[in-house]
Amino acid sequence: MRSSWADSVANAEISASASTNSNATAARSSYVPPHLRNRPPSSEPSVQHPAEAPSKPLGYGGPPGGPRLGAGGGPVRDMGRPSFAGGRSSGGGGGGWNSRTGGWDRGREREVNPFANDDENSEAAFNDQENTVINFDAYEDIPTSGENVPPPVNTFAEIDLGDALNQNIRRCKYVKPTPVQRHAIPISLAGRDLMACAQTGSGKTAAFCFPIISGIIKGGSFVPKPRGSRTSYPLALILSPTRELSVQIHEEARKFAFQTGVRVVVAYGGAPITQQLRDLERGVDILVATPGRLVDLLERARVSLQMIKYLALDEADRMLDMGFEPQIRKIVEQMDMPQRGMRQTMLFSATFPKEIQRLASDFLANYIFLAVGRVGSSTDLIVQRVEFVPIQTNRSHLMDLLHAQVANGAHGKQSLTLVFVETKRGADSLEHWLCMNGFPATTIHGDRTQQEREMALRSFKSGSTPILVATDVAARGLDIPHVAHVVNFDLPNDIDDYVHRIGRTGRAGKSGLATAFFTENNSSLARPLTELMQESNQEVPAWLSRFSARSSYGGGGGGRNRRSGGGPRFGGRDFRRDTYSRGGGGGNDYYGGGASGGGYGGASSAGYGGGSNNYGGPGGTSAWD
Numbered sequence: 070m071r072s073s074w075a076d077s078v079a080n081a082e083i084s085a086s087a088s089t090n091s092n093a094t095a096a097r098s099s100y101v102p103p104h105l106r107n108r109p110p111s112s113e114p115s116v117q118h119p120a121e122a123p124s125k126p127l128g129y130g131g132p133p134g135g136p137r138l139g140a141g142g143g144p145v146r147d148m149g150r151p152s153f154a155g156g157r158s159s160g161g162g163g164g165g166w167n168s169r170t171g172g173w174d175r176g177r178e179r180e181v182n183p184f185a186n187d188d189e190n191s192e193a194a195f196n197d198q199e200n201t202v203i204n205f206d207a208y209e210d211i212p213t214s215g216e217n218v219p220p221p222v223n224t225f226a227e228i229d230l231g232d233a234l235n236q237n238i239r240r241c242k243y244v245k246p247t248p249v250q251r252h253a254i255p256i257s258l259a260g261r262d263l264m265a266c267a268q269t270g271s272g273k274t275a276a277f278c279f280p281i282i283s284g285i286i287k288g289g290s291f292v293p294k295p296r297g298s299r300t301s302y303p304l305a306l307i308l309s310p311t312r313e314l315s316v317q318i319h320e321e322a323r324k325f326a327f328q329t330g331v332r333v334v335v336a337y338g339g340a341p342i343t344q345q346l347r348d349l350e351r352g353v354d355i356l357v358a359t360p361g362r363l364v365d366l367l368e369r370a371r372v373s374l375q376m377i378k379y380l381a382l383d384e385a386d387r388m389l390d391m392g393f394e395p396q397i398r399k400i401v402e403q404m405d406m407p408q409r410g411m412r413q414t415m416l417f418s419a420t421f422p423k424e425i426q427r428l429a430s431d432f433l434a435n436y437i438f439l440a441v442g443r444v445g446s447s448t449d450l451i452v453q454r455v456e457f458v459p460i461q462t463n464r465s466h467l468m469d470l471l472h473a474q475v476a477n478g479a480h481g482k483q484s485l486t487l488v489f490v491e492t493k494r495g496a497d498s499l500e501h502w503l504c505m506n507g508f509p510a511t512t513i514h515g516d517r518t519q520q521e522r523e524m525a526l527r528s529f530k531s532g533s534t535p536i537l538v539a540t541d542v543a544a545r546g547l548d549i550p551h552v553a554h555v556v557n558f559d560l561p562n563d564i565d566d567y568v569h570r571i572g573r574t575g576r577a578g579k580s581g582l583a584t585a586f587f588t589e590n591n592s593s594l595a596r597p598l599t600e601l602m603q604e605s606n607q608e609v610p611a612w613l614s615r616f617s618a619r620s621s622y623g624g625g626g627g628g629r630n631r632r633s634g635g636g637p638r639f640g641g642r643d644f645r646r647d648t649y650s651r652g653g654g655g656g657n658d659y660y661g662g663g664a665s666g667g668g669y670g671g672a673s674s675a676g677y678g679g680g681s682n683n684y685g686g687p688g689g690t691s692a693w694d
């Protein structure tokens with residue numbers, strides 16, 4: 070398998086280089102990016118290739134005064150990156166770009182190799198990865214809906230991502246696309262808006278990063294920083310709900326973009342803004358950000374969204390949930406971002422409740438809905454256990470589990486344990502107690518400084534502290550190798566949060582274990598939990614089934630779980646197909662008006678919005694910025 074992938078890339082490279090050679094002159098011709106068209110001729114004539122016209126009309130006229138050109142007002146200088154290669158399928162896989170060594174030089178600085186700290190690209194490591202590659206057979210049913218859905222691909226070689234990106238895919242040791250990548254990448258490369266629901270750990274990051282990077286390279290529309298201007302004009306914006314997740318996406322995207330000339334910058338709260346401003350000033354093509362910090366940058370006019378061609382929301386359901394929605398609306402609808410239809414928008418998550426789908430449709434134009442996995446819920450690779458543990462004994466129960474792990478040798482660097490609790494105070498207290506009892510633990514939650522949070526995460530990842538006690542700030546997106554066991558010491562109120570939490574293990578085809586401590590207080594979760602476990606072929610304890618039968622659906626403080634009632638759950642189905650749907654984004658019978666008191670979880674029942682939890686609203690000291 071590896072050789073065929075390697076061969077196919079090698080072949081693609083050969084044909085690409087042939088095509089590059091023949092097109093070399095054209096490839097270095099002075100392509101005029103969209104925002105610079107219709108400008109008075111400059112000293113260097115610009116020749117626009119007819120195929121360079123963007124697939125969608127770009128309804129903006131460039132930044133005020135336009136990002137100024139290079140010295141003498143010439144067009145964007147050739148930064149060793151491709152010119153446009155004339156459409157997706159041209160260039161025999163290589164696209165004809167990147168005939169010179171990539172790597173940005175806009176700031177006259179050397180691009181740091183983002184792979185430097187990775188394991189050696191040894192044969193053994195490669196084979197190891199190949200053996201544990203995502204279990205493709207675990208995904209059966211892949212519903213898509215929308216008009217003219219582009220067909221999926223089976224290999225990366227089938228997709229015209231370009232030499233440099235293909236090289237980075239190999240450096241990442243990705244042998245073939247995961248199911249969500251097989252579908253989502255061609256859809257995005259075709260310029261379509263997308264709402265994608267795929268299981269945790271199934272490779273969604275690459276699914277939105279590859280088309281963005283490839284699109285920027287092919288579009289050739291790198292935006293030079295206007296001279297003297299302190300405002301940056303990214304072409305792509307990737308928003309995520311937590312600082313750590315933004316950092317992670319930035320790290321991933323830098324790997325994918327290595328030596329392509331595409332520059333990726335991250336901006337998130339809690340870290341000194343000065344460094345981020347300096348990074349932005351050096352130039353940015355893709356900005357990865359948390360909403361709070363981005364709003365700050367926009368208000369300081371240090372970032373403009375006028376040039377955005379690609380907008381990706383990771384954990385999109387969370388981003389449009391009650392805590393974040395106003396900030397997201399402000400960023401997407403009230404600043405200077407091109408309107409939907411004028412940009413390409415991609416929303417990704419493992420869960421997509423219908424009411425959030427409805428909200429999300431405001432941001433999308435003629436989009437395709439994609440659901441990968443049987444119900445878009447948890448993967449079968451995670452063994453789920455639920456134990457009835459009265460609160461009085463939960464600590465000793467945890468201790469027993471940890472001792473058992475040690476006895477089984479499932480402890481230490483290669484076998485990390487992530488323990489979720491509901492409150493920040495609870496996290497500190499449990500961490501202290503674990504340490505006192507000889508279990509090295511650290512904690513991550515919204516009351517810790519960003520520096521402490523990052524240190525804790527590093528220490529956990531490296532295995533120095535193999536137990537991490539966390540609030541929901543660590544529930545989504547974090548891809549930490551070797552998390553063998555997720556313990557829900559406190560269960561969340563919302564089944565979707567449970568799905569994301571347990572998804573910190575069993576990633577990329579690896580197996581994992583998730584143990585939940587269930588108490589009387591969790592009765593509202595009994596039914597959705599039972600259904601989730603059944604769907605994932607898990608053994609459901611008889612006592613839980615009884616709880617489930619007793620609990621009235623959606624009652625007793627579990628209002629948000631009502632989303633999972635009736636039919637396919639967790640957003641595994643396009644809401645536009647539901648008979649009760651009133652059509653794209655218009656009606657709000659289901660959500661609106663009920664946001665505070667309706668079924669969509671008032672702040673008290675859903676655990677959002679303040680108090681002792683970590684979901685503090687925008688502007689608060691929340692971890693979610």
Ligand SMILES: Nc1ncnc2c1ncn2[C@@H]1O[C@H](COP(=O)(O)OP(=O)(O)OP(=O)(O)O)[C@@H](O)[C@H]1O
Nearest residue numbers: 243245246247269270271272273274419546548577
């Ligand atoms: N094609 C591939 N082949 C092998 N591994 C891959 C491939 N694509 C992604 N991965 C790896 O799979 C892991 C999970 O990917 P990623 O973090 O993007 O998952 P996700 O779907 O975003 O998960 P979550 O829903 O938890 O955010 C990562 O370690 C990533 O490097």
